[in-house]
Amino acid sequence: MTTPTELPDLKLLQLFDLLYDTRSVTRVAEQLGQSQPTVSIWLARLREHLHDPLFIRTPAGMAPTPQADALIGPCREILESLRRFSAWEIAFDPATAQRRFRICMTDASHVTLLPRLLAHVRAQAPGVRLEAARIDGNTERALESGEADLAIGYVPWLSGGIYQQQLYEQDWVCLANRHHPRIRKRLSVKAYRSEGHVAITAGTGTALLEQALVRERIERQIALELPGFLGLGAIVQTTDLITTLPRHIGETLAQASDLAVHACPIPVDGFAVRQHWHARYHHEAGNRWLRSVVARLFGAAGNRLEG
Incomplete structure (x- = not known):
C-alpha cells in the first residue's frame, strides 16, 4: 500500500489522461509506445494508489468512474504545470528590459568595440545600461559569481566552467x-x-x-x-x-x-579575441541576448562555441 503523501509517477498521470480520452488500453499503449501488458500493469498500480478502479470495462470501452471524473481536472492541471516547468525560462525583451550588464574588457576594446556595442544597445534596448570593467586576476571569479556577465578579449588563463566563442583573429x-x-x-x-x-x-x-x-x-x-x-x-x-x-x-x-x-617587421604570434561567460549563465536569457549581440557585431560567420 502507498501512503497518502506519495505521488504517482508521471507516466501514470499520462496514462490516466490518455485513457480518459480514448477509453482504450490498446490505443493508450500505442500512444505511449508501450506494450498492452505494461499499460495494464501501470493501470493496476494507479488503481492501487488511488483506491478506486477508475475505469470499468463496458461494451463501449473503458468507462470512467465518478472518482475518475473528479480527478481528471486536477490530473491535467498537474501535467500542464509540468509542461510549463520544463519549458520555463525568464523572458528577456530588450525593448522593455531594465538591466545592467557588466563586461570585462581591455582599454583597447573601449576604443574598438564599445562605441559600436553601445550604439546598438541604445537603439535596441534603451533601458539597458552597460558597465565596462577591467580584465584582471578577478575576472574568472566575477564571471562565476555573476558580478560580470561577459569578458571580451584575449584571456588565455581562464579555466574550467568558462564557455568561450571566438570573435576575430589579431595580428x-x-x-x-x-x-x-x-x-x-x-x-x-x-x-x-x-x-x-x-x-x-x-x-x-x-x-x-x-x-x-x-x-x-x-x-x-x-x-x-x-x-x-x-x-x-x-x-x-x-x-x-x-x-x-x-x-x-x-x-x-x-x-x-x-x-x-x-x-610589423618582426614575427609576433597572433591571438584570437573571444567572448567568455560562465556555465552558470549559459542558458540565462539576458546573457544569451548579450552574447548574440556581440557575436553578430564582431564575430565572423561560422565561429563555433568552445567549452
Whole structure:
C-alpha cells in the first residue's frame, strides 16, 4: 500500500489522461509506445494508489468512474504545470528590459568595440545600461559569481566552467607619423631597432610581443611607456616615435589620428579575441541576448562555441 503523501509517477498521470480520452488500453499503449501488458500493469498500480478502479470495462470501452471524473481536472492541471516547468525560462525583451550588464574588457576594446556595442544597445534596448570593467586576476571569479556577465578579449588563463566563442583573429602592426622623416613606404627591421618607441605596458597580448622581441634579440629604444592606449594616437602624430600594437586598435587609432600603418617587421604570434561567460549563465536569457549581440557585431560567420 502507498501512503497518502506519495505521488504517482508521471507516466501514470499520462496514462490516466490518455485513457480518459480514448477509453482504450490498446490505443493508450500505442500512444505511449508501450506494450498492452505494461499499460495494464501501470493501470493496476494507479488503481492501487488511488483506491478506486477508475475505469470499468463496458461494451463501449473503458468507462470512467465518478472518482475518475473528479480527478481528471486536477490530473491535467498537474501535467500542464509540468509542461510549463520544463519549458520555463525568464523572458528577456530588450525593448522593455531594465538591466545592467557588466563586461570585462581591455582599454583597447573601449576604443574598438564599445562605441559600436553601445550604439546598438541604445537603439535596441534603451533601458539597458552597460558597465565596462577591467580584465584582471578577478575576472574568472566575477564571471562565476555573476558580478560580470561577459569578458571580451584575449584571456588565455581562464579555466574550467568558462564557455568561450571566438570573435576575430589579431595580428600585429606598427604605427608611425604619416610624415615620418626616416620611414616611408616600409618599416624595416633595421629601422625598428634604431627608431624610438612608445611601449604599451598593459594589455593581455603584451606578453606575446615581449616574447617575440626576446626571440628576435631586439631591444627597442623606448622613449615613453604608457599603461594603455589613451593619448597614444596624439603622441605618435606629433613625434617621430613608432609603436607596436594589435591590428584592430592600431587601425582604429590610425584612422582617428591620420597615422601610417606598417606591417610589423618582426614575427609576433597572433591571438584570437573571444567572448567568455560562465556555465552558470549559459542558458540565462539576458546573457544569451548579450552574447548574440556581440557575436553578430564582431564575430565572423561560422565561429563555433568552445567549452
